[in-house]
Amino acid sequence: MTTLAEPAPAPLATPFTRPRSRRADRRRWQDGPTPASLADLVALTREVAAEVDAGRHPVEVDPAHRWSRRLHADDHLDVWLISWATDQAAELHDHGGSLGALTVVRGGLTEWRWTPGRDDDGDCVAEELPSRGPGLRRRVVDAGRSIAFGLGHVHDVANRARETAVSVHAYSPPLSAMSYYSVGGGVLRRTRSELVAPGESPE
Ligand SMILES: [Fe+2]
Numbered sequence: 001m002t003t004l005a006e007p008a009p010a011p012l013a014t015p016f017t018r019p020r021s022r023r024a025d026r027r028r029w030q031d032g033p034t035p036a037s038l039a040d041l042v043a044l045t046r047e048v049a050a051e052v053d054a055g056r057h058p059v060e061v062d063p064a065h066r067w068s069r070r071l072h073a074d075d076h077l078d079v080w081l082i083s084w085a086t087d088q089a090a091e092l093h094d095h096g097g098s099l100g101a102l103t104v105v106r107g108g109l110t111e112w113r114w115t116p117g118r119d120d121d122g123d124c125v126a127e128e129l130p131s132r133g134p135g136l137r138r139r140v141v142d143a144g145r146s147i148a149f150g151l152g153h154v155h156d157v158a159n160r161a162r163e164t165a166v167s168v169h170a171y172s173p174p175l176s177a178m179s180y181y182s183v184g185g186g187v188l189r190r191t192r193s194e195l196v197a198p199g200e201s202p203e
Pocket residue numbers: 093094095155157203
């Protein structure tokens with residue numbers, strides 16, 4: 001009997017032996033409990049996004065659920081490739097004790113970010129985000145753009161465009177817990193917290 005195995009993803013050209021920093025060492029550990037800085041994670045996702053764009057990592061699309069593949073994991077960080085069909089979304093969440101960043105490779109993603117004291121959610125329409133409310137700011141991240149998530153960053157991410165979106169995400173330390181939220185009347189409420197098992201899709 002022949003067993004068919006999934007082809008292994010192409011190895012990353014980018015070396016991941018440890019988080020690298022373009023900053024001086026004295027700047028390490030500044031952004032959170034990791035030697036990687038937010039700038040490192042942005043740079044990393046941009047490098048891997050270029051590899052995806054060059055066809056080094058196959059991308060799949062699942063119309064029923066967000067598709068994701070972990071491209072790398074070590075003690076310091078993990079890197080994910082995610083595809084978002086139209087209207088696929090995460091939900092309002094944080095990243096526990098991890099820093100994160102994403103770069104959009106193709107298409108565009110919309111982010112709603114909890115920004116206390118800011119009521120400029122006027123461009124959110126009701127059907128876009130069930131848990132919307134004052135305090136959520138929206139921004140569109142187009143292909144080639146990146147965003148970073150510091151500690152305490154609470155956001156929702158979705159593909160509201162016709163074209164499938166593809167993004168590369170990095171987390172350091174590797175994502176191990178996430179909390180989920182709702183917003184009402186300008187108040188952020190945590191609805192649940194979950195552990196993230198190693199290898200479990202992050203967004
Ligand atoms: Fe996130």
